[in-house]
Amino acid sequence: MGIGPQSLTRNPSVLRRSKVWTFIREYYVAYVFSGPAILFLVGLLFVPMVYVFYLSFRQVNLLLPAAHGFVGWQNYLYVLQSEPFWLYVRHDVVWTLGSVLGEYAVGMTTAVLLDQKIVGRAFFRGIIIVPWLVPIAVASVVWTWILDPSYGILDYLLKQIGLMPTAVDWLGTPSLAMLSIIFINIWRSFPLYTLMLLASLQAVPKDEIDAALIDGASAFQRFWMVKFPYLKIASIVLVGLNVMWVFNNFSFIWLLTTGGPITATTTPAIEIYQEAFQSFNFGDAAALAVLMILLLFVTFAIVRALFAIWQKVRAPRPIG
């Protein structure tokens, strides 16, 4: 529906036009400012996401170029039925929960420690951030070298102080591999938590802490009743973002264990890589990716709903 010459004379159109004009005048700055971000977001994140969604309904197997075409839910059925998909999801849940909880615990502890007025605070703060500056690829080779069962320093030190009788293959033993990569992931990621939580802690108004001190609150009470409420939003954002990052993480696991031994550390992200670059089946890989996104969304929806219910249940308490 183009704007024809006669439509200009008609009243509603003029009105609409002027409305459009007002709209533009009112809001163009907002769109000019957010435009580049939207452009990048759409162009390089959402368009690829839609493309992946499209691929997930097609047979795209590079080994069978003749058979490419629309296949409906077939990729999803294949992934859900013939791959140990749910086992990998379980691994991913362990990996994600272990990493995020550990990172949060270490991050919170260090943030609380650094929030105190102590000598050398800047020094310790500087040290704590170091792991986060180390690229993941570098962290992987360094930790692989530390954990090397033949010449690694860690096994040697543990044997020296008598904690372990023999060398342990940390990354190569099915029951230990997951724990090891979680430990390494915590090492690499917790500084961001420390910084963010520390920032929020330092924003707690001084008078509230002083008031609690005068009331004779213990250190724990001061933390829980006064400071923690100020950390709530930072905590939710940190945990929320990191759950997504860790759940989808590919490089760290791949560089450390390539998903092994056997499939002990294989997550859907590893499986995506294997489907795409070892089986050359982009369709199945795309279906896996869509399932991962869905799992994340469903999880967040459930958590949000539970949170809402919890708050409703909790709300009447102060009155009663």
Next chain:
Amino acid sequence: MSFVVRRRVASTVTYVLLGLFSIYCLFPVAWMVSTAIKPASQVRTDHPSFFTGQPTLINFLTVLEHSQYLMYARNSLIVSVFTTLLSLTISVFAAYAIVRLSQAPGVRQLGSLLLVSQATPPVLLVIPIFFIMSDMNLLNTYFGLIITYTALGVPVCTWFLRSYLSNIPEDIEEAARIDGCSRVSLVFRVILPISLPSVVATGVYAFVLAWGSFTFGYTLVSSNAMRLVTPALSLFTGLWTVEWGLLMAAAVLNVIPVAILYIVVQKYIVGGLVAGAIK
């Protein structure tokens, strides 16, 4: 227990814990440096030690001599610096729009979309982004790498800055607006100066992201002349044996530029994040 004693116990516990966490943080880095400066005979040994009687720079020299490491570092530096600048420019304006101009339909939702975008598994993003870069003839170019990393960095950068900007009282801007300041100059003259620490901290995030990126770094680059420094690490993993000394030297060289950057801007980072506490 008297107050003083309790105080002393508390501070002792604090120092002990901080000491332990420092060891946790520094141990791998120290071992990396220690391996890199050892002669080959002391690397693979049944009695590894942190200390060496004969420190040597031979591993570093080999890395610099046998690969064009300085060229890779230059490539990474160009890509990371421009990614940082571009991400910051885009994020500052987007964050400002989300905080101050959210009456415009859709702008408020942008905030949530930024978070939603983080749910995409990057491992599969590699395929469509490779196709896009290939279609636009941007494989093996700085520009292609810069816009890819910018796209990856903008959501989180915007989110960080959004939290900070929402803490700036609006009256600060009012005065400037009455003086007839446009929005653009407002951002440059008023917002940027007071939020500089947060902007710097966010910039470090973007820089670290671009510098350390591995998967995109090797999929979008196929020529030696364009190689980035982190993917270049795989040049030293060795086809037949792992020369750990060499690999650790390459790793140290990889971390040094980031470390320098961090030391330079360190005072901003903590301050910036403190000021930008998520509220």
Next chain:
Amino acid sequence: MARFPRVQSKATVLGLAAALTLAGLGTGFMRVPAATSASKKVVLTLWWPNAANGDPSEVAVYDALQLWNKNNPNIQVQPTVMPYSQIQTKVTLAATTHQLPDMAVTLPGLISQYYDMHILDNLSPYLNGWAGKSQVYNAVWRAVTINGKIMAMPQYTDVRALLYHTNDFAKAGITTPPKTWAQLIADGLKLKQKGIAPYGITGTGVREPQELFAYIVESGTNIANRMPDGKYRNIWATNSAALKDATAVFQFYATMRKDGLITAQQASWHWKNLDSNFALGNIAMAQEGPWMATYSLKDYPQMKNVAIAPLPTDNKPVTFLEVNTMSVFKGAKHIKDIVKFLKWWVSPAAQKIAYPSESVNVHVVPNTKWGLGFAKLINTGRPFPNVSMSSIEQQMMYAVQYVVLNQKTPQATALWLSQQVNNDLQASGELSPQK
């Protein structure tokens, strides 16, 4: 009215900034400084895994290429170094957008897959009439021939044998290398009694499926059989004799594990671990190949005591024949020049420098234990079947790890692997419906 010009100035400022940024980035950054094309100079691109930093075997391959580039200023071969795993990922991506290099070094399991993707150039027209063809082993040509067409240029070949440290054997009072699996286990127990770690395997990396494949063909069966319809199938689940042979292989691993010839740790060994441990004398025996010759050039005193014997076998005197190739991708513009280079690459002039003890050229057999020891085994070598191996290789790694980590019995492992192989063959459209 007063606001209007400002609207423009704002827009202009932004527009200009954007334009400047894009222009600045555009002019400076959009293009790679391309190699200046002099009159008729051709630059051939090659993805390969040889880094030029120290390891003599990798440097040697470089030297050979340098020699070519020096003598052929008009046909320059320009290598880009990347590990095998990155070559595989990048070829996959590049295949879909036709951004392939002219050539890439390719592991044996991948040739069939690239063939199925229709990205390989058929080299038969250029090689069939070539007088020099006979200087490459027939077994080697067979390994790179699919449906009668030569699909890649062989560049080196690694046939597998049993390598053992003679001093360790002497200590345990063993005089001859084991001939059968049972003897190997008996010798292993003797070594163990003397406190010597007897044997080494790999559990991950591309070496693992190759090692396992050698034992499988020795046992008289195959990972995938070519059926009369030209397609493939693993027959272990349907053929009891074949299942017995396959189970024997996994039983061999299980017995070695139970008797302590190998350790659980070895389930995560990569070829780098196996090779360096053998070279250091940490293990007495291993299935190895001629690449180990390079360790004897380096500072590994224990490599002086190494002897080479055919793999022990209970059934057939066969082994795995690895043929590493250079793939030529379809659409390569200068195919004549590429073929010229590849013909030189397999000639004695190049092979003597690049692959002295792993040569595909019958005339390049150094008069050393390495050269002679392996060359005579080449005709007993069997390549992988011509099917897409990547995902099957992954399953083969799992299978060995299951056994070595005591998670499945030998027969259950054989049946499990059989099922996985057929699933993968089905997914790649190579499964024969015949049973």
